[in-house]
Amino acid sequence: MYTVAIIGAGFISTRKHLPAWLRLRRRVKVVAVCDLDRTRAEAVSRQFGIPAAYDDVNQMLARERPDFVDVCTPPSTHADIAVAALKAGSNALIEKPMATTVQECERIIEAERASKGRVEVAHTELFHPQVIEARKRIERGDVGRLTGMRIFYSTPVTLWTTDPGHFANRLPGGSIGETGPHVVYLSQAFIGPIREVRVRGRKILPEYPWSPFEDYRLELMGDRVSSSIVLTYTSKHSAFLLELWGAEGIMKVDMQSKMLVNYHRVNQSPWGIGLSAVSEAAQIASGAFANGFEYLAGRFRNIHDRTVSEFFKRSVNGLPPAVTSQDGLETVRVMSAISEQLQSQAEPMDSPLPQRPEQRERP
Ligand SMILES: NC(=O)c1ccc[n+]([C@@H]2O[C@H](COP(=O)([O-])OP(=O)(O)OC[C@H]3O[C@@H](n4cnc5c(N)ncnc54)[C@H](O)[C@@H]3O)[C@@H](O)[C@H]2O)c1
CATH class of the missing domain: 3.30.360.10 (Dihydrodipicolinate Reductase; domain 2)
Structure with missing residues (x-):
């Protein structure tokens, strides 16, 4: 039996990741939950029947030595936690974004290279x-x-x-x-x-x-x-x-x-447009029916279930991660360019269009 520890006992961990790990209970046991807020960690451990609650990641890693660590904390904490987990020999699933800066991502990648563990970033929408x-x-x-x-x-x-x-x-x-x-x-x-x-x-x-x-x-x-x-x-x-x-x-x-x-709307006659609209409506109706059936039949799996189980299966079968640490870094690189541009926007509109002549004040 493999073991996993969940770090962070907030929104995404309790709503999605923990239930997803518990669905894999035949092969992996959730041994600990860790949150800076000890009361929250203890409440979540009671709620989900997890044997141990911690408020210190390093202490948890030293005592539990989990095979997997699932990092569900705010982005600014991801790098330190992932590096500590890799050093302790765990595999780390990290919620998006991998970290807040490219340098932090590089730190994680270095630790991954030096360890026997692997990193996967939870790019769940994929x-x-x-x-x-x-x-x-x-x-x-x-x-x-x-x-x-x-x-x-x-x-x-x-x-x-x-x-x-x-x-x-x-x-x-x-x-x-x-x-x-x-x-x-x-x-x-x-x-x-x-x-x-x-x-x-x-x-x-x-x-x-x-x-x-x-x-x-x-x-x-x-x-x-x-x-x-x-x-x-x-x-x-x-x-x-x-x-x-x-x-x-x-x-x-x-x-x-x-x-x-x-x-498809290559024919722009009223018939062509009408038929394309009917085709769209039919696809929506049949899609809603198929999804409803899947849900009622108990076969529906959300994207976090899929992310967690892919991470687990790929790790234990030695397959490459679905989303690598390098993919995570590339996304953070773009996010950093975005936030740099936003931080330099002092005024909401820094280049207003010139007014039309009739709007200009008359002398
Ligand atoms: N993939 C998705 O659809 C999705 C959706 C929501 C959030 N997220 C991601 O999940 C992560 C967590 O978001 P959330 O909404 O659950 O946040 P949250 O604030 O609800 O929960 C975070 C928890 O982490 C704890 N924490 C903070 N620092 C810690 C530390 N150093 N050690 C241990 N615990 C610590 C906090 O006390 C809190 O309980 C973020 O990276 C966020 O972007 C992803």
Whole structure:
């Protein structure tokens, strides 16, 4: 039987990672939970039936010597914890982002090279079956050569924008530091290495002065193709939509309702447009039915389940990680360029357009 220790007993650990590890109970035992907040660690250990609770990572590593460590703490702590885990001989799954700077990622990679353990970064959105399917279809040439992509991501304002104490409001560049890694690694998965970044942040909600921006427009330029992204933290609604297009077709993925819709509209007559709309509606209806059936049949597995079980299986079978430490570093490199640009934006709009002649004040 293998052993795993969970570090961090907050949101993602209790909602997703711990349940995912417990589903693997036939092969791996959760032996400890560790959180700086001892009361929280003890409460989570009682709630999930985990034998030991700690408030000190090094003490936990020395006593438990776990085969696996799952790092579910805020990004600024990832490097120290992952390096300590690797030095103790554990394999480390690290929640995204791998760390907050490229230097921290390099420190983790050095420790990984010097150890017998491995690192995987939880780039969870890559484990969506629809993302996997979209990647397959692009490789197969279903939309022709990929010529562009777009992402719209709305995080409900109540998740942390309203909370002055949440770590996301203190990340470099603000909230984008928390959800931005998802859109960066998704873009990298489709368009390859990012060569250039343009970002514009806007402060929309003055009632939350601790949040630097709540609206981000992001352009990521790959070698051949670009990804355009809108990240908003202003609505009570959540949305995560991805569009990919090539000469032969367009694919639309709703990451939350788990739908992949093929969009074909080469014929622009009313009939052509009508038929393409009917085809989209039919794909949505059949997708909703299939997803509903999977859920009711108890076969639904969320992306964190998939991330944790892939990490575990690949590690014990000696297969390469699905997301390597180098992939994690590349995402952090782009995130660092984004936050640098945002930090240099002193004014919300630094180059206003000249006024039209009729708007100018008359003498
Ligand atoms: N993949 C996803 O969809 C997803 C979603 C949410 C969060 N995350 C990531 O998960 C990580 C944690 O986020 P969260 O929302 O669960 O945060 P959280 O604030 O809810 O929980 C973090 C916990 O870590 C503890 N902690 C902080 N420093 C520690 C240390 N040095 N040692 C031990 N415990 C420590 C805190 O006391 C807290 O209980 C972040 O990297 C975040 O970006 C990923």
